[in-house]
Amino acid sequence: MNLKCNEKIIGSIQNVVLIFCVKKKLQLNRWLGFLLLISIFGCTEKTTYSVVGTITDIQIKEKTVIVRHDSIPGLMMAMTMPFQVKNLKEIEHLSNGDSIHFDFIWMDGSTYIEKINVVGKGNGFEEDNEDNFWEEESFQKSLGDIIDNGSFLNDSGGLVQLSESDGKFRIISFIFSRCPMPNLCPAIVFKNQYLASVFKDNNQVELIMISFDYEYDSPKILMEKYGPAISQFPQWHIWSSQNHSSDITWLAKQTGFEFWGVEQNQIGHNLRTIILDPKRRWIKTYVGDQWRGKDIKNDLNQIMRIYK
Numbered sequence: 001m002n003l004k005c006n007e008k009i010i011g012s013i014q015n016v017v018l019i020f021c022v023k024k025k026l027q028l029n030r031w032l033g034f035l036l037l038i039s040i041f042g043c044t045e046k047t048t049y050s051v052v053g054t055i056t057d058i059q060i061k062e063k064t065v066i067v068r069h070d071s072i073p074g075l076m077m078a079m080t081m082p083f084q085v086k087n088l089k090e091i092e093h094l095s096n097g098d099s100i101h102f103d104f105i106w107m108d109g110s111t112y113i114e115k116i117n118v119v120g121k122g123n124g125f126e127e128d129n130e131d132n133f134w135e136e137e138s139f140q141k142s143l144g145d146i147i148d149n150g151s152f153l154n155d156s157g158g159l160v161q162l163s164e165s166d167g168k169f170r171i172i173s174f175i176f177s178r179c180p181m182p183n184l185c186p187a188i189v190f191k192n193q194y195l196a197s198v199f200k201d202n203n204q205v206e207l208i209m210i211s212f213d214y215e216y217d218s219p220k221i222l223m224e225k226y227g228p229a230i231s232q233f234p235q236w237h238i239w240s241s242q243n244h245s246s247d248i249t250w251l252a253k254q255t256g257f258e259f260w261g262v263e264q265n266q267i268g269h270n271l272r273t274i275i276l277d278p279k280r281r282w283i284k285t286y287v288g289d290q291w292r293g294k295d296i297k298n299d300l301n302q303i304m305r306i307y308k
Contacts, residue, residue, distance in 0.1 A: 046107040049075055055098045055122070056080060058091055065091050065113075068266070072104065076180045080261060080268030083113045090116050097122020111181060139253040146280050147254055150247040152210060152239040155227070157219040160239060162251075162280065169205050169300060170276040171195060174257050176213035176267060177225050183289050184271060189226065191273075194293035196233035204278075204304065207236045212248050212259045213267065214241040255282060275300060277307070 053069030059082075068080040083104065085091055090113070094100070099120035102113045141147065147162070154160040162170075173192060179185035192207050199205040209226070211217035219240045230236045241248035245262075252259060259269035275284040275296070284299060 046105065049104040049106070050101065051104045051113070052101055053099075055094055055096055055100060057096060058094055060088065060091070063088055063091070065094065065116075067100070068268070075106075077178060078266040080266065081181065081184070084111070085114065085116075086112050087114070090114060094118065095122055111183070139250075140256045141254045141282060143282055143285070145254075145282055147276060147282050148250065149280075150244075150251045152241055152244050152247060153219050154240075155219055155223050155230075155238055157240075160237075165206050165208070166280055167278045168203075169278060169304065171205070171207045171273065171296060171300070172276065173207075173209045173273045174212055174252070174259070174269070174271075175209050176211050176269070177217050177221055178213065178267075187289050188271065188273065189229070191291075191293040191296075192236065193229055193233075195296055196230070196236040198293070198297050199235065199300075200233055203235070205235060205300065207233075208239060209237070210239045210241060210248065210251070212241055212252065212257075212269065213262055214243070214245040214248060215262050215265070218242050256285070275303070277303075 049072050051067075051069050051072055053067040055065055056068050057066035059065070063085050064082045065085065066080065066082050069078060071078045083102075094116070098118050099122065100116050100118055102116040104113050105111060149161055149163040151159055151161050171192070173188045175185040175188055177185075189209070192209060196207050199207070211222055217240050219242070222238045222240055226238050230238055251257075255272065255274050257270065257272040259267065261267045271288050273286040273291070273296070274282060277283050283303065286296065
């Protein structure tokens with residue numbers, strides 16, 4: 001079977017496979033690592049889950065509703081996360097704070113919700129103050145500013161500092177291992193794998209995925225999940241923030257990455273990938289899940305030419 005690459009649709013699990021199929025004569029162990037990721041995140045049959053939750057935000061333009069939901073047996077823990085709808089009419093009548101029941105559809109690596117029923121009307125929604133440091137004074141830095149050093153744990157459990165990679169360009173993404181949504185952390189992992197392949201022979205570029213789940217994601221757990229994939233790329237790293245919650249919190253505040261609910265086991269987060277230059281200056285940001293691996297590849301190649 002001859003497969004061709006169409007990177008415009010890299011976010012989909014099936015289409016990510018197409019991207020990596022274009023690489024000729026891939027080593028068997030690299031394929032095994034990639035297929036392991038597919039087995040972790042993939043879903044090829046339509047499955048329906050009944051979900052209960054409370055609306056925290058409604059984004060009409062994006063056809064998205066943010067829900068703080070209860071645990072979904074057999075799929076994920078309680079979280080606050082975005083859900084997309086196919087029909088905008090599904091959410092036009094909703095309000096922040098509404099308690100809802102809905103069907104969560106998972107099929108072929110894509111997800112959406114339908115049959116939303118309001119079981120309790122809300123009068124707006126206010127986050128509680130517990131574990132919510134985003135309402136405090138903003139410490140976010142600006143593009144061009146130097147990001148402060150931070151300490152984490154590397155894949156073997158040893159201490160590693162952000163400053164150790166000074167002198168190189170760094171692509172930094174924030175994930176957590178229990179995130180099951182294919183368009184969230186798993187999509188970031190796939191894009192990082194593409195970038196690791198692109199920059200494999202460039203010793204001036206490092207890719208760092210940092211887990212912000214400092215309660216659960218130990219180096220051992222992260223390596224069990226991602227080790228087979230990253231082992232073929234010496235410049236691709238996975239770091240744990242276990243016992244370094246203050247470091248991940250400070251790094252997040254500086255760069256506009258948001259996460260919450262770690263200690264309550266009800267995690268929510270946004271998506272943000274950043275590029276740091278060799279002096280640790282923050283020079284580029286990619287927000288959400290709509291960017292492609294090719295976008296970072298082209299941007300970084302252009303930036304490196306300017307720095308020469």
